[in-house]
Amino acid sequence: MSMDFGQIRRSEHLPARIAAQIAGDIQEGRLQPGDKLPTEHFLSKALGVSRSVVREAIAQLRNEGLVETRQGVGAFVTERQARLIRIDDGKLLESEGFRDLFQLRIPLEIEAAGLAALHHTSDDLAKIDASLALMTGSERWTSEGINADLAFHRAVADATGNDYFAMFIGFIAERISLAINAARARAVLEEIVEVTIEEHVAVRDAIAKRDPQASRTAMRNHLLGAASRIELTLEVF
Structure with missing residues (x-):
């Protein structure tokens, strides 16, 4: 060697x-x-x-x-x-590497939202609500707001009842904070936070109603909105 x-x-x-x-x-x-x-x-x-x-x-x-x-x-x-998955975090600092990771996020999280609508428990919904409460509280202007955003996506993944969704989305969520920070840096903070909260509320409400199609649509709208806020062009169908 x-x-x-x-x-x-x-x-x-x-x-x-x-x-x-x-x-x-x-x-x-x-x-x-x-x-x-x-x-x-x-x-x-x-x-x-x-x-x-x-x-x-x-x-x-x-x-x-x-x-x-x-x-x-x-x-x-x-x-x-x-071996488990390994991503070279240095490549995420390059636009192409980060775009590819965000592209992977689209189908995973859209499908997770639909499954969460079908399979979530009351405890799952409570975790989603708890992270949303942090996102909408005074912490929304700080790094705690970003942590709450990531916790929301992990909670949705957990609510699928499928450990693999939780594993993969949780792994991506740890690295996707780059996107949230970039979005906040490129826009008026108050506007970006309020829009993001509205998108998350739409996802939460659709999941709570056990409407998988509405949940998928709401998550799709959120992810495409998040991508546009950091000027990412993704391929979606």
């Missing part, structure tokens, strides 16, 4: 940067399934960081399914079929 250990740039979040570097070696075949990663001591010396930073990076890779750790032995590259 071959790994290029250069000094990690201090301006970046170190564990994430190290995890991305090792993940690249795995995905490009420089590290093969079954290969053992170098020790924490070796990595910390080679990369010029502390062992705790290396440990956090390995934990991130383990959470993403790229490596498995064996007590007292070390970390090993997993077989491909055992």
